């Protein structure tokens with residue numbers, strides 16, 4: 333890696349190189365994965381610098397900086413590929429196991445090169461003050477480039493589903509501190525009329541409110557007032573000059589802030605407050621550069637409004653308390669479980685899940701299960717998923733990766749399906765039940781991308797036996813067979829439709845000696861419907877035929 337432009341300080345250089353390297357390495361690994369390149373246990377990242385000059389401006393030979401080993405960490409909120417994949421794929425059946433020919437997937441890897449760990453085997457050190465010549469311009473940091481619409485939307489989903497604990501009272505305290513420090517950084521938009529009318533509200537005072545009022549009310553009103561006597565252009569200039577004096581900001585500073593605040597306002601109008609509160613770090617850049625502020629953008633955001641709100645209200649039920657600070661209603665619109673609501677219906681508002689089944693069953697009800705529910709009337713104390721596995725010192729050894737499995741972080745070494753099992757298992761998968769536009773009733777849509785090899789979820793339902801003429805998944809161990817029925821009790825995998833060109837598949841996996849059926853991504857893009865091949869047997873045994881092989885995005 334080399335720099336073409338010479339930055340001013342070691343810190344700038346380091347930041348820029350790290351940002352570029354992290355971007356490039358991700359792309360390189362993803363390309364390698366696509367080419368089915370295998371990764372061994374001892375993957376090593378070597379790093380050297382070229383393009384360095386000594387005191388006299390003479391080029392220095394290539395300089396080896398670091399050698400970094402692979403960090404196999406797994407984050408609960410990241411839907412990344414697992415490390416080892418050797419399970420067989422399984423298919424969905426109406427009556428019988430009907431498993432397709434056992435298909436072994438190529439191993440892929442959940443590689444997370446630890447860029448920040450460049451010091452793990454550092455072979456040299458840089459005296460940068462002496463090596464780098466001075467220059468006046470710091471090249472743009474790619475990490476600071478304008479956010480695209482996709483990045484911004486991805487940031488909202490990541491932040492809603494990413495396991496943050498939102499404590500409104502703590503956040504409000506932080507805002508107050510920011511207010512006192514005179515830094516109006518938060519994306520809140522005081523309603524101007526109310527804001528002006530209720531000056532005594534203690535929380536929404538200071539620069540923060542003044543800025544909001546300035547951009548939305550005072551500025552426009554003052555311009556209108558001045559336009560009676562001077563041209564609009566002159567009126568704007570004069571208003572800006574007055575505001576600069578009022579806030580003690582330079583004109584550039586003021587214009588920047590106003591543009592950003594207008595951006596926040598536009599986004600809020602289209603996609604609601606959840607789109608601001610859960611925006612992640614992309615919001616500021618998205619509004620500052622406004623590169624994709626078009627009618628189409630706002631159409632896209634509008635279509636997401638209720639989808640954001642369903643996820644925010646059900647996963648962070650108290651988030652709307654934050655809105656009371658600016659005099660907005662804190663009333664939750666969507667209560668209950670995230671999958672109690674079907675999104676993307678007509679008018680975009682989410683509708684209650686049971687209502688989407690009323691045409692077949694007036695009393696339809698769905699119980700959301702996190703873990704499979706064993707029918708004790710059929711199995712008593714016996715868990716039919718039990719399989720004999722290798723153990724070492726009382727701990728189960730994973731069939732797939734050969735590492736020890738445990739719910740205790742100190743003893744668990746199995747990195748397979750970390751979003752579902754083990755000490756780092758995370759909360760809700762970033763998916764929503766949506767209204768299909770093509771007559772399949774509901775389906776499941778991915779809010780974030782699921783990389784190949786990532787778990788979309790375990791096939792969770794009631795574990796029973798002897799059901800006939802029902803949609804069931806058949807499980808089989810060396811001791812017994814069982815059925816998993818999701819008709820009225822289960823999880824989100826129940827809503828996945830069939831496709832002959834599916835973007836996910838079922839695989840068997842054993843966790844702590846119990847057989848699990850996991851839906852694994854074959855590469856699902858954000859906004860795409862999640863589909864699986866139900867198998868021919870499924871359709872053969874039913875009085876139905878699959879329609880549309882496609883997996884449309886919405």
Ligand SMILES: C[S@@+](CC[C@H](N)C(=O)[O-])C[C@H]1O[C@@H](n2cnc3c(N)ncnc32)[C@H](O)[C@@H]1O
Pocket residue numbers: 772773774775803826827828829830831876877878879880
């Ligand atoms: C497990 S459910 C999937 C969710 C279902 N669409 C719903 O609204 O509950 C399976 C049923 O969905 C419908 N389905 C799934 N994929 C389909 C497809 N490609 N074409 C037509 N119907 C499909 C069939 O009625 C099937 O029996």
